[in-house]
Amino acid sequence: MSGLGQWTLGARRSIRHLAADPSPDSDATLSDGSRVAVIGGGPAGSFFAYFLLRLAHTIDLDISVDIYEPRHFTHCGPAGCNHCGGIVSESLVQMLATEGINLPPSVVQRGIYSYVLHMDAGSVEIESPVEEQRIAAIYRGNGPRTAVDMPWESFDGYLQQICEKEGAQLVHQLVVGLERNGDFPVVITNEGTTTYDLVAVACGVNSNFHMLLDGSTSEGKPEVSRTFITEFKLGADAILETLGDSMHVFLLDIPRLEFAALIPKGDYVTLAMLGEEIDDDLVRRFLDSPEVRAAFPADSIPAVCACAPVINVKGPERPFGERVVLVGDAGITRLYKDGIGAAYRTGKAAAETAIVHGISTDDFETHYFPTCRAIANDNMFGRLIFFFTIAVRKSKFVRKAVLRMTAGEQRRPKGRHMSGVLWNMFTGSAPYRDVFFNALRPGFLLGLAKSLAAGVRPPQKES
Ligand SMILES: Cc1cc2nc3c(=O)[nH]c(=O)nc-3n(C[C@H](O)[C@H](O)[C@H](O)COP(=O)(O)OP(=O)(O)OC[C@H]3O[C@@H](n4cnc5c(N)ncnc54)[C@H](O)[C@@H]3O)c2cc1C
Incomplete structure (x- = not known):
């Protein structure tokens, strides 16, 4: 059950009391009229903004939230794309539903019921272990370059909509700097500067913004590895015939390739490749392998989109500072998998810390960092x-x-x-x-x- 539902207006006093714990920085709290900026409107930024505003409403706290996001998720192709395989586990879909975030069918492109594992030794279909454990395939933006007039909605766009319904303001601007005015963070865009009480950095790792952050906002930088992602247009019927309702995973003995997957989505198929510094040569070797040729005629279908985003493989040492917190990929995420799930966990934990405990370095260290450490420890396994x-x-x-x-x-x-x-x-x-x-x-x-x-x-x- 959502933690939010348990909160009442009367809880505000006790929450404020909790926030007044006698640490030296404990006067850094959100109060009526506080301004919060979120840098990046991907999943982590939206989850943070959504939970922050939901919690604030529940305790009758009047704050404003600006989400800075230059992309328009209603656009197809690169302008609206957040480079991702787009797999959301059913457990996350259900968890979101318990939080009141019900992904509409127009967002979930296809329910995937099984995996087909391909190796040179052969292929095997692996059914979902428990019937409910389906996985959902989504598009983060409004689909690949040629996907005009498609009947689907963007996942990131949907999350932004629910934030706006909670009262967040969407600012379509790129943030070019983050400075300090005393303890207070100042967000810089090409249009001007604005001072905030709290800034959540949710810029991911695919813009250079996380590299601009200094020691006053976090300690260390995320480590990244290059990946490759491309989209093929095949048509829904042909996809059903070749790939069916399954995601196809390839474990091949090709140097530098960890893992590759073909994911059916409506009329399109997404190919995502993870490994060590993926380049054209590696992509070609993969597509030319007999295992891929047998499963999918990639050669005869032109790719409509391709990009080489990076993925976070190790987070910064401490993803927070005074009145600043890093969530999602900009901070700590799960190794190679379920980055959207980690964006949900870190976004929610940071929002709860800010509302319930405070926004000082100590507050984030005591109440937010355990969630990050749990993810980092799990990554060791x-x-x-x-x-x-x-x-x-x-x-x-x-x-x-x-x-x-x-x-x-x-x-x-x-x-x-x-x-x-x-x-x-x-x-x-x-x-x-x-x-x-x-x-x-x-x-x-x-x-x-x-x-x-x-x-x-x-x-x-x-x-
Ligand atoms: C090839 C590949 C496949 C993947 N497949 C999956 C998968 O199937 N399932 C899964 O769960 N995860 C997957 N991931 C991981 C997932 O994409 C990330 O973990 C997830 O996107 C993190 O969300 P985020 O909001 O932290 O960052 P992002 O999604 O990167 O969002 C950051 C946002 O910040 C904005 N931004 C950046 N800089 C600025 C700035 N200066 N000012 C304002 N806005 C800014 C960007 O425009 C963007 O919208 C994959 C990743 C890769 C690379």
Whole structure:
């Protein structure tokens, strides 16, 4: 259940009391008339603004929120695009619904019911482990370059709308600097400067803005890695025929490629590639591989859009400062998966801290940082799991065992150990810690041992 629903007008006094905890900076709180700026209107900025305003209304606190965002998410192509595979786990869709954020069908392009894992050793379809655990495919902007008059809505645009309904002002301007006037942050655009009581930096990592931040706003910079994303127009019927209702994941022994996925969305298919510094050569090697050619005729379909965004692979040491907090990719996010889920978690935690506790460095350290640390600690398990994935990619013998085990499990209703681990790893639906410990369960280890052994056993002679 949403934490917001439990709040009443009468709670305001006790919340203010909580905020008055006797730390030296505790006078930094939001009060009636306070002004808040959000730099970036992607998911993290919108989640932050939405929860901040919802909480403020609940305790009758009168604040104003300006969201600075130069993009127009009603535009298709690069002008409205926030470069993303667009996979949202069903658990996040349901979590958002409990918060009162009901994604309309026009935002969810396609419910995805299964994954097809492709390796050189073969392919296997992995069904959702629990029926409800579908995943949703969305467009962050209004679709690829050629997607004019399409009957869908942008995910980021939808989140902005709900913020505006809560009273946020959308300012279509690029922020070019963040300075201080005493303790107070000052937002600089080409139109002028404005002083705020609090600034949430939600600029992601694909503009240079996060590199401009100095030690007074955060400690350290996010580390990033380059990715590649492209869109093919194939038509809904042809997509159903080739890819069906499944997301297609490729674990191939191509150096520098960690992972690639083809995601069906309406008339289009999104290809997202993650790995070490993806370049044209790597993209070509991937598209030319027999596994991709067998699943998808990429060669005969021209790409309508392509870009090479970066992804946050490690957050700054401390994503906050006095009256400034970094949320989403600009701060700490999940490694390779579920960045939108992390934007929700960090955006909400930062908003709760600001309203319930205060906006000083100490407040963010005590009440916001634990959420960031939990994500960063979970990413350590993620790294271990990705080491395992590398081992699978590198050894044909292990690849065959994984495939054999998964295919065997998919023929029975229970005991789907490898399937569950792969599903959660590819969808990001579960914490990496859970995936890691599930892979240490006796059922998983025994199944894998049997499957590896089957690979060395000589074929039985026919009598
Ligand atoms: C190839 C790829 C595939 C991915 N696939 C998925 C996926 O399938 N599922 C998933 O959950 N996550 C995925 N992610 C991760 C996900 O995209 C991010 O985690 C998520 O977008 C973070 O949201 P954010 O709001 O923090 O940042 P962003 O989405 O980057 O939004 C930042 C916003 O800030 C604005 N901005 C930037 N600078 C300024 C400025 N100076 N002034 C004003 N505004 C500014 C930008 O225009 C943008 O709208 C993927 C990432 C990549 C690179």
